[in-house]
Amino acid sequence: MNSTTEEAPALPEADRVPAHAEGKRLSIGRLTRSKPPVPTAQSFRSRLRRDKQMLLMMVPGIAFLLLFFYVPILGNVIAFQDYQPYLGIGDSLWVGWQNFVDLFGNPDFVHAFWNTLYLAAWQLVFLFPVPLVLALIVDSLVSARVRKVFQSIAYLPHFLSWVLVIAFFQQMLGGAGFVNNTLRQFGMEAVPFMTNPESFPVLVVAQMIWKDAGWAMIIFLAALASIDSSLYEAAAADGAGRWRRMWHITLPGLRPVIVLLLILRIGDILSVGFEQFILQRDAVGAGAAEVLDTFTYYTGVIGGGWSSGAAAGLAKGVVSALLIYAANKLAHRFGEDGIFAKRAG
Amino acid sequence: MATTLTATKTLAARKVKELSYNPKRPVWKERPSPLYQTIKALVLIVFSVSILTPILLVVSTSLADNDQLMRAGGFVLWPERPTLDAYVTIFKGPMVIQSLGVSLFVTAIGTVLALFVTITMAYATSRTVLFGRPVMLAVLFTLLFAPGLIPSFLMIRQLNLLDSLWSLILPGIFGAFNFVVMRSFFMNIPGELIESARIDGATDWQILWRIVMPLSKAVIAVVGLFYAVGFWNSFFNALLYINDHSKWPIQLLLRNFVVQGSGAADQLGITTAPPPQSIQMAVVVVALVPILMIYPFLQKHFAKGVITGAVKG
Secondary structure, three states: HHHHHHHHHOOOOOOOOEHHHHHHHHHHHHHHOOOOOOOOOOHHHHHHHHHHHHHHHHHHHHHHHHHHHHHHHHHHHHHHHHHOOOOOHHOOOOOHHHHHHHHOHHHHHHHHHHHHHHHHHHHHHHHHHHHHHHHHHHHHHHOOHHHHHHHHHHHHHHOOOOHHHHHHHHHOOOOHHHHHHHHHHHOOOOOOOOOOOOHHHHHHHHHHHHHHHHHHHHHHHHHHHOOOOOHHHHHOOOOHHHHHHHHHHHHHHHHHHHHHHHHHHHHHOOOOOHHHHHHHHHHHHHHHHOOOHHHHHHHHHHHOHHHHHHHHHHHHHHHHHHHHHHHHHHHHOOOOOOOOHHHOO | OHHHHHHHHHHHHHHHHHOOOOOOOOOOOOOOOHHHHHHHHHHHHHHHHHHHHHHHHHHHHHHHHHHHHHHHHHOOOOOHHHHOOHHHHHHOOOHHHHHHHHHHHHHHHHHHHHHHHHHHHHHHHEEOOOOOOHHHHHHHHHHHOOOOOHHHHHHHHHHHOOOHHHHHHHHOOOOHHHHHHHHHHHHHHHHHHHHHHHOOOOOOHHHHHHHHHHHHHHHHHHHHHHHHHHHHHOHHHHHHHHHHHHHHHHHHHHHHHHHOOOOHHHHHHOOOOHHOOOOOOHHHHHHHHHHHHHHHHHHHHHHHHHHHHHHHH
16 A cells, blocks of 8 residues: 555645646545545745646636627626717616616517528437438448548538638529529529528528538437447347337437427527628628627617627526526436536536 | 259459458448449539539639630630639639638638637536626627627617728627637646646736636637637628728628629729629639638548537537
């Protein structure tokens, strides 16, 4: 036993461990209801001296968080004011919940809210399964070369900006675009793909598939690669065919990832995309393209209704945070890791 | 007679099967039926073609000459006599060069600053240090809640950064996702390595610079590329904060000139014009090319980075 040497006072400089190792020790400590084995005798001051440089390293990051995150969060108080830019936050009148009351009576806001949910439903039904299907196909490819070529093509659009993506769609499907030009040359009528409010959800989902479905495959491919191939071999030896193997091995193997992504998507349901809508709102009109985020932008920044814009943003932010939190809890309930558990550990 | 015929048939079938035997296919995996194979191939081909066609169309149209464009009605899939006229024209006017300069400046400075902030923060929280946990929680909270558009805008205005390029840089120099990727990589560096350097008298900054960073070149490359792509692609910050035309980044120029379809050549400071179509497309290509250039590097590394961030966390 070398426990005596371990308990000997270590060099004050030499007791840092990777942060996750500390987490483990703490949890053991909690389980056994005894003191954690991490030496706690060091005074605050000596730890401060030891960590001086490390704390210095946190300064830029903390300054960023304060300046562009936590102080702006406090700026949300203008949602409870009748904010006037020339008066500033200090002198603007306080109006309590009035902005929120007005907001929920505002048909434009209510419309933006329902439209957000409507588009989210479209995304959930028609966008979510696409990367899964693609990943299953790619995973079943025997040729590594074909697989690689396809992946190279499919990942590319993820790195293009929304402006470029919309520009591409416009050149292909717009009123003067390639497809409509070709249709006209053959004497057919042009189809308003890009400007028809009714078919806008289809367009949005198509653009999202184009941009990100390939990229979203990655996580499924990683999960597929981690399934033990001897399971397939054994099942095949027992006479299970292709579809039986998929049903009994592949899908159960993917279940954790699917459940996790689905729950996270539901937690994020009020964010259906922003730049994509800002860029196309002029073309299809506010009726089809107004979502909560664009409502905030147009009411606040363009319309000068700073307080109502902030109220809309705050309402959305709070509800989203609650949803993400609940979704994460739900993920834990299903026995999955969630987003925060492991990262925090 | 009939029996021999079927026998030959099965023999032939077996022969075909043997010939198409692929050594890479696991023995237990049966060959998919032709129908299934066709469907699979069709899905992959349609998806790939739908991605590549617009890119090809835009690049070709930007290179096409006037004659061909007139004949084809605005778009070509392959330039017969490629010409760089459209590019020469857009680089004659001041707007495209200016906005390219803005985008390059923002991307370069932004990426360096972002790497600095992210690396220091990630390293400091990857070891047990004083205040490590609360700082970590403060970062993770950013994944849960966002301050919102209006307060962020008011903050930038308060800082007097409206119409300044720093409004495009500073809000993007730290991202929780990149931080998590970086930190989880740092946590896997063996503690002994760091301890021994400390015992040899190295300071924390020296350890970070001389030991941790050389070991983390790959992850730094990935995160740096992610930041660079983010800065290059960002358009909304510029829409919010920049009014001055001479400070537009390329994405905003692209949006106003191509997507909004104003399409007026004089907006680019151009007086004589080749066909507007190829000029528009040339602007698109200018915004596209840098991404295409770094894509091979991105591709080499990103999958690893994403999976560390998303799965292992």
